[in-house]
Amino acid sequence: MTPTPRELSSAIRFLAMDAIARVGDGHPGTPLGAADICTALFTRHLKFDPANPRWPDRDRFVQSNGHGSTLIYALLHLAGYEAFPIEQIKRFRELGSHTPGHPEYEPDHGVEITTGPLGQGIANAAGMAVAEAMLNAEFGDDIVHHHTYTLVGDGCLMEGIGHEIISLAGHLRLGRLIVLYDANGMTDDGAVAQAVSEDYRTRFACAGWHVQECDGHDQDAVAAAITTAKLDPRPSMIQCNTTIGFGVPRIQGQRVAHGGKITADDCTAARAHLGWPHAPFEIPPAILAEWRRAGQSGAQARQAWQARVEAMAPQQRAKFERLMRGELPAGWDAALLDYKRQAAKNAPTQATVRSSGEITRVLSQAIPELVGGAPDLEAATQHKRDMRPFTPEDRTGRYIHYGVREHAMGAMMNGMAAHGGVVPYGATFLVFSDYMRHSMRLSAMMSLPVIWVFSHDSIGIGRNGPTHQPVEVLASLRAIPNLAVMRPCDAVEAAECWQLAVANRHAPSVIVNSRQALPTVRGAQAAGSDENLCARGAYVLAEPASGPRRATLFATGSEVALALQARRLLQEQGVPTAVVSVPCWELFEQQDAGYRADVIGRGTVRVAVEAAVGLGWERFIGEDGAFIGMRSFGASGAEDALFRHFGITPEAVVAAVRQRLPVQQPQAALAAG
Ligand SMILES: Cc1ncc(C[n+]2csc(CCOP(=O)(O)OP(=O)(O)O)c2C)c(N)n1
Numbered sequence: 001m002t003p004t005p006r007e008l009s010s011a012i013r014f015l016a017m018d019a020i021a022r023v024g025d026g027h028p029g030t031p032l033g034a035a036d037i038c039t040a041l042f043t044r045h046l047k048f049d050p051a052n053p054r055w056p057d058r059d060r061f062v063q064s065n066g067h068g069s070t071l072i073y074a075l076l077h078l079a080g081y082e083a084f085p086i087e088q089i090k091r092f093r094e095l096g097s098h099t100p101g102h103p104e105y106e107p108d109h110g111v112e113i114t115t116g117p118l119g120q121g122i123a124n125a126a127g128m129a130v131a132e133a134m135l136n137a138e139f140g141d142d143i144v145h146h147h148t149y150t151l152v153g154d155g156c157l158m159e160g161i162g163h164e165i166i167s168l169a170g171h172l173r174l175g176r177l178i179v180l181y182d183a184n185g186m187t188d189d190g191a192v193a194q195a196v197s198e199d200y201r202t203r204f205a206c207a208g209w210h211v212q213e214c215d216g217h218d219q220d221a222v223a224a225a226i227t228t229a230k231l232d233p234r235p236s237m238i239q240c241n242t243t244i245g246f247g248v249p250r251i252q253g254q255r256v257a258h259g260g261k262i263t264a265d266d267c268t269a270a271r272a273h274l275g276w277p278h279a280p281f282e283i284p285p286a287i288l289a290e291w292r293r294a295g296q297s298g299a300q301a302r303q304a305w306q307a308r309v310e311a312m313a314p315q316q317r318a319k320f321e322r323l324m325r326g327e328l329p330a331g332w333d334a335a336l337l338d339y340k341r342q343a344a345k346n347a348p349t350q351a352t353v354r355s356s357g358e359i360t361r362v363l364s365q366a367i368p369e370l371v372g373g374a375p376d377l378e379a380a381t382q383h384k385r386d387m388r389p390f391t392p393e394d395r396t397g398r399y400i401h402y403g404v405r406e407h408a409m410g411a412m413m414n415g416m417a418a419h420g421g422v423v424p425y426g427a428t429f430l431v432f433s434d435y436m437r438h439s440m441r442l443s444a445m446m447s448l449p450v451i452w453v454f455s456h457d458s459i460g461i462g463r464n465g466p467t468h469q470p471v472e473v474l475a476s477l478r479a480i481p482n483l484a485v486m487r488p489c490d491a492v493e494a495a496e497c498w499q500l501a502v503a504n505r506h507a508p509s510v511i512v513n514s515r516q517a518l519p520t521v522r523g524a525q526a527a528g529s530d531e532n533l534c535a536r537g538a539y540v541l542a543e544p545a546s547g548p549r550r551a552t553l554f555a556t557g558s559e560v561a562l563a564l565q566a567r568r569l570l571q572e573q574g575v576p577t578a579v580v581s582v583p584c585w586e587l588f589e590q591q592d593a594g595y596r597a598d599v600i601g602r603g604t605v606r607v608a609v610e611a612a613v614g615l616g617w618e619r620f621i622g623e624d625g626a627f628i629g630m631r632s633f634g635a636s637g638a639e640d641a642l643f644r645h646f647g648i649t650p651e652a653v654v655a656a657v658r659q660r661l662p663v664q665q666p667q668a669a670l671a672a673g
Helices: 005-023 029-044 070-079 086-090 120-139 154-158 160-172 200-206 219-231 264-274 285-296 299-310 314-325 334-346 352-366 406-419 430-446 473-478 491-503 523-527 559-572 585-589 593-600 639-645 650-660 667-672
Strands: 060-063 148-152 177-183 210-215 236-241 370-373 423-429 451-455 484-486 509-512 539-542 551-555 577-581 605-609 626-628
Touching: 005 029, 005 070, 005 086, 005 219, 005 264, 005 285, 029 070, 029 148, 029 177, 029 219, 029 285, 060 070, 060 120, 070 086, 070 285, 120 148, 120 154, 120 160, 120 177, 120 314, 120 370, 120 406, 120 430, 154 160, 160 200, 160 406, 177 200, 177 219, 200 210, 200 236, 210 219, 219 236, 299 314, 334 352, 334 491, 334 523, 352 370, 352 451, 352 491, 406 423, 406 430, 423 430, 430 451, 430 473, 473 484, 484 491, 484 585, 491 509, 539 559, 539 593, 551 559, 551 650, 559 577, 559 605, 559 650, 585 593, 605 650, 626 650
Parallel strands: 060 148, 148 177, 177 236, 210 236, 370 423, 423 451, 451 509, 484 509, 551 577, 551 605, 605 626
Antiparallel strands: 539 577
16 A cells, blocks of 8 residues: 555654664754655655766755754655665764764765754755756756755744845745745744744745745645745745644654653654554555655656766767866866966066956856855955856856855855855955854865955954954964965965865865055066975975075965065074965975975974964974964054054064074184183
């Protein structure tokens, strides 16, 4: 007999419940409450093929309320994903399992993105929908036409990032984005009404969304609403009214259902309540078969799609397949190298943010899939250049006007990178990176190739004052594992940092630029060679003019020129001094010990200079070295006045070196002794 819809969703409920009961913790409320919504989606709508999890034209499913992760694990198991046999469900939350506490990005196994920090998932989904719309515009419905579904709870909609996305996705008319809102009226603290009084339906509607409401436990109603949603050109929100913890008599509809413990008695009571006589982790064959049938239903569509890809014009097909592999066009960096050579030759004195903007113009011509944006800072960051905007009317544009929405930009870029087929970068002021810090952290955790570009990187911005002058941000970004934080010192290094960032398709990069003009210091050195010195993370920019090195000055970005001035003064005073440019700590740490030792110059007096707090510089300067930088927030004033006021000057560097130089015995005295 064909299983009933309720039996299909009960399979999810009991897998989730038994997994949570077994390990002793987890969040039962979401999987129990949203099981019917997801059953309707997976068995009647979702276009996917568990045998080919990476099928480019699959629908994307993002469980934004990641705390209820047993829901997606149960779905992946039931649908037949290889990495999710029943043993994995039993190993929920165990070290090394595919079933960690929150879903972790595993595109080879059906987990499209890491979720857990509430609101990220819905924003990732919007980014995926943007990528889909762009690729659809280029390759047509036959090759790219899929939906992005995201299951969200109240938490995702309460978060500010959720609101940014509602607003922007509505504006951009991301019609193939469908939000399934698990409206259970509960959060961890209890009733949503304790903290919310607006009507979400109205909120979505006035942002330009298509809005429906249905009984989230009526699978026919949910499936019908999805059908209607697909037909509407606007993004859709379906408010699915549910009971949190559905099916467990003690907890359903209660606050405790959100994250409370599930006992053996609860499991027994739920079995009686829902008519599920089966043992823990046992799914009756007929029910499993029906789920597997749903899992296999996409195979034919995928094969038909594959045939259409094979019938594409060879050039178009080659491009599509290259994009899907995440490869860059052949020779993508030729024009960039040319830019670098020109910069070395012309030695401009200009802000690195200007160079960075010029570079994006070069790169956007060489890499058509480059997708840019800056949250309302187009003029200040200059990274739009010739790019046309991506709008509801024109999906071929590659520049997104995010509006003043850093959170949205950050998480959408992650979504785009996870979707594939586009290369996202986003630019804003360094001090506002904190608004997207969580997205940055997640990009590093997932190793997504997102390029985070910043400008206005220090007190060098001058009169805008301490609110806009980052001092602690470099240190805090450097603390994020797997994130290459690069701070170029001139146009040449800017080109090198961009080359590294774009080439790295397996991790995110950060490029931090100055607002103030900086001289080209790599001119002569870079003129004769295309070698990317920034790839080493740190390198000797200037050797001592004569004699063995006695002092080593480390600097990044705008302070490299300052260090060179200090070196000149020291050389005049007879102190052989080297200057080391340190564009990227992360890359330097990957060099071999011999190279690092050569650069660091132990046994010499070591001074680092950076217009930021000194946290972490000990690794370069050792315990006896000096750090010249910021010890407080900045201030409003002229750039030059600020550098003097905070003691970040060549003279201060010279004084710090001289204080630390061992007294040299006169030669005559040594000989006599
Ligand atoms: C940014 C963020 N803040 C806080 C949390 C902790 N947290 C996890 S779930 C949750 C409540 C979410 O409520 P809801 O989305 O309604 O989930 P439900 O109660 O339906 O399971 C909170 C506060 C989090 N994961 N992310």
